[in-house]
Amino acid sequence: MKPSIPQVSAPSDELIEKMNAWWRAANYLNIGQIYLKANPLVKEPLTVDHIKPRLLGHWGTSPGLNLVYVHLNRLIKQYGLDVVYMAGPGHGGPALVANVYLEGSYTEFFPEITRDEAGLLKLFRQFSTPGGIPSHVSATTPGSIHEGGELGYVLVHAFGAVMDNPELIVAAVVGDGEAETGPLEGSWKGIRFINPERDGAVLPILHLNGYKISGPTVWGRESDENIARFLEGHGYEPHFVEGDDPAAVHRDFAVCLETAILKIQAIQKEARENGFTTRPVWPAIVLRTPKGWTGPKVVDGLPVEGTFRAHQVPLSTVRENPTHLKMLEEWLHSYRPEELFDENGTFRADLYALAPAGDHRMGANPHANGGKLTIPLDLPDFSDYAVPVPSPAKERIESTRELGKFLRDLYKRNPHNFRLFCPDETNSNRLGAVFEVTDRCFVSPLIAIDDHVSHTGRVMEVLSEHNCHGWLEGYNLTGRHGLFATYEAFAMVADSMSMQHAKWLEHCRHIPWRKPVPSLNYLLTSTCWRNDHNGFSHQGPGFIDNLINKRPEVARVYLPPDANCLLSVADHCFRSTNYLNAIVIDKQPQLQYLTMEQARAHCARGADIWTWCSNCPPDEEPDIVLACAGDIATQETVAAAWLLRQHLPSVRVRVVNIVDLMALPPRDKHPHGMDHTDFVRLFTEKGHVIFAFHGFPGVVHQLIHGRPDQDRFHVRGYIEEGTTTTPFDMVVLNKMSRIHLCQDVIRHVPRLAGEETRLLQATEDLLQKHRRYVREHFEDLPEIADWVWTD
Numbered sequence: 001m002k003p004s005i006p007q008v009s010a011p012s013d014e015l016i017e018k019m020n021a022w023w024r025a026a027n028y029l030n031i032g033q034i035y036l037k038a039n040p041l042v043k044e045p046l047t048v049d050h051i052k053p054r055l056l057g058h059w060g061t062s063p064g065l066n067l068v069y070v071h072l073n074r075l076i077k078q079y080g081l082d083v084v085y086m087a088g089p090g091h092g093g094p095a096l097v098a099n100v101y102l103e104g105s106y107t108e109f110f111p112e113i114t115r116d117e118a119g120l121l122k123l124f125r126q127f128s129t130p131g132g133i134p135s136h137v138s139a140t141t142p143g144s145i146h147e148g149g150e151l152g153y154v155l156v157h158a159f160g161a162v163m164d165n166p167e168l169i170v171a172a173v174v175g176d177g178e179a180e181t182g183p184l185e186g187s188w189k190g191i192r193f194i195n196p197e198r199d200g201a202v203l204p205i206l207h208l209n210g211y212k213i214s215g216p217t218v219w220g221r222e223s224d225e226n227i228a229r230f231l232e233g234h235g236y237e238p239h240f241v242e243g244d245d246p247a248a249v250h251r252d253f254a255v256c257l258e259t260a261i262l263k264i265q266a267i268q269k270e271a272r273e274n275g276f277t278t279r280p281v282w283p284a285i286v287l288r289t290p291k292g293w294t295g296p297k298v299v300d301g302l303p304v305e306g307t308f309r310a311h312q313v314p315l316s317t318v319r320e321n322p323t324h325l326k327m328l329e330e331w332l333h334s335y336r337p338e339e340l341f342d343e344n345g346t347f348r349a350d351l352y353a354l355a356p357a358g359d360h361r362m363g364a365n366p367h368a369n370g371g372k373l374t375i376p377l378d379l380p381d382f383s384d385y386a387v388p389v390p391s392p393a394k395e396r397i398e399s400t401r402e403l404g405k406f407l408r409d410l411y412k413r414n415p416h417n418f419r420l421f422c423p424d425e426t427n428s429n430r431l432g433a434v435f436e437v438t439d440r441c442f443v444s445p446l447i448a449i450d451d452h453v454s455h456t457g458r459v460m461e462v463l464s465e466h467n468c469h470g471w472l473e474g475y476n477l478t479g480r481h482g483l484f485a486t487y488e489a490f491a492m493v494a495d496s497m498s499m500q501h502a503k504w505l506e507h508c509r510h511i512p513w514r515k516p517v518p519s520l521n522y523l524l525t526s527t528c529w530r531n532d533h534n535g536f537s538h539q540g541p542g543f544i545d546n547l548i549n550k551r552p553e554v555a556r557v558y559l560p561p562d563a564n565c566l567l568s569v570a571d572h573c574f575r576s577t578n579y580l581n582a583i584v585i586d587k588q589p590q591l592q593y594l595t596m597e598q599a600r601a602h603c604a605r606g607a608d609i610w611t612w613c614s615n616c617p618p619d620e621e622p623d624i625v626l627a628c629a630g631d632i633a634t635q636e637t638v639a640a641a642w643l644l645r646q647h648l649p650s651v652r653v654r655v656v657n658i659v660d661l662m663a664l665p666p667r668d669k670h671p672h673g674m675d676h677t678d679f680v681r682l683f684t685e686k687g688h689v690i691f692a693f694h695g696f697p698g699v700v701h702q703l704i705h706g707r708p709d710q711d712r713f714h715v716r717g718y719i720e721e722g723t724t725t726t727p728f729d730m731v732v733l734n735k736m737s738r739i740h741l742c743q744d745v746i747r748h749v750p751r752l753a754g755e756e757t758r759l760l761q762a763t764e765d766l767l768q769k770h771r772r773y774v775r776e777h778f779e780d781l782p783e784i785a786d787w788v789w790t791d
Contacts, residue, residue: 004266005259005262005263005266006262008255008258008259008262009255010251010252010254010255011074011251011254015074016247016250016251016254018350018351018354019070019071019074019250019254019354020246020247020250021339021340021348021351022070022073022102022351022354023063023066023067023070023246023250024335024336024340025098025102025335025337025340025341025347025351026062026066026069026070026095026098026099026102027062027063027066027098027294027335028332028335028337028340029094029097029098029101029102029120029123030057030059030062030063030066030094030095030098031059031295031328031331031332032120032123032124032332033057033094033097033098033123033124033127033128034052034055034056034057034059034094034127034128034313035051035052035055035318035328036050036051036052036124036125037050037051037052037124037125038050038121040117040120040121040123040124040345041117041120041337041338041341041345042329042332042333042337045329046325046326046328046329046332047325048318048319048325051318051319051325051328052129053319054128054129055313055316055318056127056128056135056313057091057093057094057127057128057135057312057313058089058090058091058092058094058135058311058312059094059292059295059310059311059312059313059314060209060211060291060292060310060311060312061089061091061092061095061175061207061209061291062092062094062095062098063289063292063293063294063295064173064207064209064287064289064293065087065089065092065095065096065173065207066095066098066099067249067250067253067287067289068085068171068173068205068207068253068257068287069085069095069096069099069362070099070354071250071253071254071257072085072171072257072362073103073354073355073356073362074254074354075257075258075261076356076360076362077354077355077356077357077360079261079265080360081169081261081360082167082168082169082200082360082365082367083168083169083170083171083362083365084143084145084158084161084168084169084170084171084362084365084367084368084478085143085144085170085171085173085362086144086145086146086154086157086158086161086170086171086172086173087137087144087146087148087154087173088146088148088151088153088154088155088172088173088174088175088178088184088207089148089173089175089177089178089207090136090148090149090150090151090175090177090178091135091136091148091312092136092137092148092173092175093127093133093134093135093136093137093138093141093148094127094135096137096141096143096144097123097127097133097141099362099363100141100142100143100361100362100363101113101115101123102347102351102352102355103352103355103356103361103362103363104352104355104361105142105143105361105362105363105364106123106142106363107119108142108364109142109363109513113126115346115347116344116345116346117341117344117345118345119345120341120345134149136148136149138504138507139504139507139508139511139514140507140511142363142364142368143361143362143363143364143365143368144368145157145161145367145368145370145474145477145478146158147500147501147503147504149500149503150496150497150500151175151177151178151181151184152178152181152182152183152184152187152466153183153184153187153466153470153473153497153500154172154173154174154178154184155172155174155184155187155188155190155202155204155470156183156187156190156466156467156469156470156471156473156474157172157470157473157474157477158170158172158190158202158204158474159187159190159191159193159194159202159470159471159474160470160471160472160473160474160475160476160477160478161200161367161474161475161477161478162194162199162200162201162202162474163193163194163199163200163419163460163471163474163475163480164198164199164416164417164419164475164480165199165200165367165478166197166198166199166200166268166272167200168200168201168367168478169200169201169202169203169261169264170200170201170202170203171203171205172202172203172204172205173205173207174204174205174206174207175207176206176207176208176209176210176217176218176219176220177212177213177217179206179217179218179219180212180217180218180219182466183466183467183470186464186466186467187466187467187470188204188231188234188236189234189462189467190202190467190471191234191235191236191279191280191282191443192235192279192442192443192444193441193442193443193460193462193471194282194443195271195441195443195455195456196267196268196270196271196272196276196280197268197271197272197275197276197456198456201264201267201268201282202282203260203261203264203282203283203284203285204236204284204285205284205285205286205287206219206227206231206284206285206286206287207287207289208220208286208287208288208289209288209289209290209291209292209293209306210288210290210291210306210307211291211307211308211310211311212308212311213308213311213312214308214311215308216308224240224286227286228240231284231286235279235281235282236281236282236283236284237263237281237282237283237284238283238284238285238286239256239259239260239283239284239285239286240256240285240286240288241253241256241285241286241287241288242287242288242289243288243289244289244290244293244306246294249289253287256285257285259283260283260284260285263282263283264282264283267280267282276455278445279443279444279445290305290306290310291305291306291307291308291310291311292304292305292306292307292309292310292311292314293305293306294334294335295310295314295331296310296314296315296327296331299314299315299324299327315327315328315331367478367479368477368478369513369514369515370476370477370478370479370480370515370517371479371514371515371516371517371577372479372515373478373479374479374480374515374516374517374518374577375417375479376575377410377413377414377417377418377481377574377575378413378414379410379413379571379574379575380406380409380410380413382406382567382568382570382571383567383596383600385402385405385406385567386564386567386595386596387399387402387562387563387564387592387596388595389562389564389592389593389594389595389598391789392591392592392593392594392612392613392789393591393592393593393613393638393788393789394591394592394788394789395591395592395788396589396590396591396592397563397589397590397592398430398587398588398589398590399560399562399563399566399585399586399587399590399592399631400429400430400431400523400525400566400585400586400587401430401431401432401433401587402563402566402567403430403431403523403563403566403567403570404430404431404432404433404434405433406567406570406571407420407431407433407434407483408433408434408436408437409437410574411434411437411438411458412437414481415458417479417480417481418480418481418482419458419459419460419472419475419480419482420434420458420459420460420482420483420485421460421468421469421471421472421475421482421483421484421485422459422460422461422468422484422485422486423461423462423463423464423465423468423486423487423490424461424462424463425461425485425486425487425526426440426459426461426485428526428587429485429523429525429526429587430525430587431485434459435452435459438457438458438459439452439453439454439456439457439458439459440452440453440454440457440459440460440461441454441455441456441457441458441459441460441461442454442455442457443455465486465490465491465493465494466493466494466497468484468486468494469484469494469497469498470497472484472520473497473501473520476517476518476519476520477504477517479517479518480518481518481574482518482520482521483521483522483523484520484521484522484523485522485523485525486522486523486524486525487524487525487526487531487538488524488525488526488527488528488540488541488543488584489526489528489531489537489538489539489540489541489542490538491522491524491543491582492540492542492543492546495542495543495546498520498543498546498547498550498580499546499550501520501580502550502551502554502555502580505517505553505554505578505579505580506550506551506553506554508578509553509554509578516577516578517577517578518574518576518577519573519574519576519577519578519579519580519581520579520580520581521570521573521574521581521583522543522580522581522582522583523583523585524543524582524583524584524585525584525585525586525587526538526586526587527541527584527585527586527631527632527694528540528541528694528695528718528722528730529586529630529631529632529694529718529727529730529731530586530587530588530632530727530730531722533724534724535722535723535724536722536723536724539718539722539730541584541694541695541696541717541718542695542696543582544557544582544584544661544694544695544696544699545695545696545698545699547580547582548661548662548699548702548703550580552662552665552669552670552671553578553671554578554579554580555579555580555662556573556576556579556580556581556582556660556662556672557582557584557660557661557662558573558581558582558583558584558603558659558660558661559584559585559629559630559631559633559658559659559661559694560583560585560603560631560659561585561593561594561628561630561631561634561635561657561659562590562591562592562593562594562599562631563592564592564594564595564596564598564599564600565594565599565602565603565659566583566585567596567599568596568599568600568603569583569603569659570583572603584630584694585631586631586632588727590631590632590635591635591638591788591789593610593634593638593657602657602659603659603660605663606658606659606660606662606663606672606674607656607657607658607659607660607663607664607674607682608656608657608682609654609655609656609682610638610655610656610657613638613641613642613655613789614641614653614654614655615641615645615649615651615652615653616652616653616654618654618681620652621652621684621687622652622653622654622684622687623651623652623653623687623749623751624651624652624653624654624687624688624689624690624745624748624749625653625654625655625656625682625683625684625687625688625689625690626640626641626653626654626655626656626689626690626692626741626745627655627656627657627658627682627683627689627690627691627692628655628656628657628658628691628692628693629657629658629659629661629691629692629693629694629700630692630693630694630695631694632694632727632731632736633692633693633694633717633736634657634692636692636731636736636737636738636741637655637657637692637738637741638655638789639738639787640690640692640738640739640741640742640745641653641655642787642789642790643738643739643742644742644745647742647759647762648745648746648752648759651745651749651752653745654684656682656683660672661699661703662703664700664703664704665703665704665705665706666679666706666707669706679707683713685708685709686708686709686712687712688712688714688748688749689712689713689714690714690716690741690744690745690748691713691714691715691716692716692717692736692741693715693716693717693718693736694717694718695717695718696717696718696719697715697716697717697718697719699717700713700715700717701713701715714744714748716734716735716736716740716741716744717734717736718734718736719734719735721733721734721735722734725774726774726778726779726780727780727785728770728774728780728781728784728785729770729771729774729780732767732770732771737767739763739766739767739770742763743760743763746759746760746763747760769781770784
């Protein structure tokens with residue numbers, strides 16, 4: 001049944017006039033933030049001394065953002081709505097700051113920015129200045145969870161925020177420049193995953209002002225008919241508002257926005273009372289207003305309002321050009337600030353009354369400070385999923401399959417605040433146990449042959465890393481927990497998103513009122529070493545490189561070698577807040593090394609000596625240290641230690657396994673870093689270390705920078721050699737095989753010099769045997785493929 005909504009009428013002329021006054025005030029505050037360092041209410045003639053030396057900021061999008069804000073205020077008050085505002089346009093910061101200041105929430109978070117003339121001056125002076133706030137919507141902007149620095153993600157963040165948030169509406173303003181990005185283009189499909197019975201709603205507002213920084217936008221030049229067809233094809237019901245006359249646009253937009261809100265409420269009411277079988281047609285708004293609306297129309301004989309010239313600073317030489325300075329003064333006076341602020345510089349009381357109260361103000365909405373709402377996960381005891389390991393390196397299992405069982409029960413115990421996000425790879429990554437308790441979410445037509453697909457499913461599969469990452473960001477930032485599982489190589493698709501999220505978390509650490517939010521957890525599987533069937537395109541561990549360069553306060557990388565370590569690490573990550581946690585482990589059957597008790601202790605230390613495969617007591621000096629980080633790197637290292645026992649039993653070998661990659665740096669470089677004493681305990685003071693690493697070798701060298709005698713570390717890892725080949729051939733191609741590790745030992749243990757030629761030749765012969773065998777039989781040598789540790 002199509003839900004019906006009542007006919008909507010425009011607000012009274014008196015209310016429209018007050019809303020227009022709020023809008024004028026917000027526009028005025030935008031300009032003040034860009035230009036003024038003194039004389040905030042222009043009570044005296046404007047002079048060069050009142051102007052900032054550097055004019056930074058973006059004016060063009062701000063009037064439209066301000067218009068949306070004041071109209072949302074009216075409906076929040078009228079209907080008691082719970083609304084978060086997300087500004088997609090990249091540099092809409094001054095607009096959002098202006099509005100949260102007018103509604104009073106800004107002063108509550110920043111008491112020094114008082115609601116008077118002195119506070120206005122501080123508000124203006126802090127904008128885009130040293131020690132102040134940035135020009136985009138950032139962590140310092142109350143009411144925001146959407147970082148405006150990089151374009152393309154406003155809708156995915158919005159959809160993630162409303163999942164399992166039934167009363168929340170996110171008004172997501174999509175700039176027409178942003179609409180050109182690939183991630184935004186792919187994000188419209190999010191409504192196909194929103195269940196109106198249990199989720200909130202996203203109201204997209206496509207704000208078309210026609211121009212980017214120096215040219216026209218694609219959607220700005222499209223007809224309403226084409227835009228309508230596009231939105232209808234994605235399942236939206238478009239509503240259009242266009243104009244440049246403020247009074248008319250206020251009336252039209254008021255009717256349009258209220259109609260959309262009532263449509264959302266009707267859809268949800270119908271679904272929650274009667275269920276649904278067909279995906280709802282959700283409203284979307286297309287708002288066309290001039291770029292830089294109400295700003296200078298012509299400057300130096302060139303049109304500005306309604307053109308790309310209004311994008312940033314319409315009057316850019318006011319300190320040098322008296323004519324421009326005069327134009328700025330007239331522009332500021334055009335908003336009649338004396339009618340908006342009283343003699344003390346306080347926003348007029350009857351206009352301030354337009355704002356909702358308390359937490360209903362969009363700047364104070366607790367969903368935009370999600371740590372206030374976070375409920376810790378009810379975690380099962382991970383030791384209940386322990387894999388028996390009676391002897392190390394003898395049995396092979398799929399470690400991620402054991403994690404899948406843990407996630408299954410995590411879903412059962414947390415039915416409303418945990419979700420798995422995965423690009424169509426849940427079963428492929430051996431996490432399919434979750435389908436014992438839930439399905440894939442798909443709010444579109446279902447057919448009989450679908451496998452674990454339903455409208456009520458809570459596994460979020462969509463073949464887009466951008467959508468998965470963005471949904472999880474929105475979910476985390478509104479206080480909920482999740483896991484993003486993806487093939488290792490394709491985590492790079494969303495690497496820029498991880499960078500932006502890391503910056504957000506870094507900034508939040510220095511904002512006292514920002515409460516910690518659940519960590520963004522990655523499971524990177526189908527790794528470079530075991531994509532033998534997919535080949536070179538799927539072989540790339542570069543996400544680790546990028547993550548370790550994030551600030552140490554937020555970046556964590558874990559390389560569990562087996563199932564029990566994986567479970568211990570996952571439990572830790574799900575309990576943490578304000579981190580980006582990357583867990584890297586393959587999905588294929590792999591050797592198991594540690595009991596659960598051993599794994600728990602090993603993961604707590606982050607790195608330690610494995611005495612069971614070393615032949616040198618921990619308190620004695622070894623001839624060589626074999627270090628490893630990563631599942632395949634560990635396998636090859638342990639196998640190398642075994643080979644050395646067979647062929648060079650006199651060589652004293654110490655094996656060190658690293659599960660927490662961030663244990664390698666000095667402690668002053670990362671909070672997980674080892675102190676010098678522990679580092680020497682593991683790696684000796686001056687001895688050679690042969691290090692097998694999961695990723696690019698340079699990562700290890702970067703992390704140990706600052707340690708003494710770094711040249712003694714000889715790192716082998718992925719060196720961009722790959723193809724469709726066997727598992728062992730991959731480590732051979734990248735020179736990280738057990739054979740190459742043994743060759744390194746031979747080269748770096750001085751007392752073996754007399755045997756070097758013979759032993760190196762023997763290992764080269766083994767490599768040649770391997771190469772002939774795999775090309776003839778298309779599989780690895782049995783003594784390699786079936787190898788296990790024997791005493």
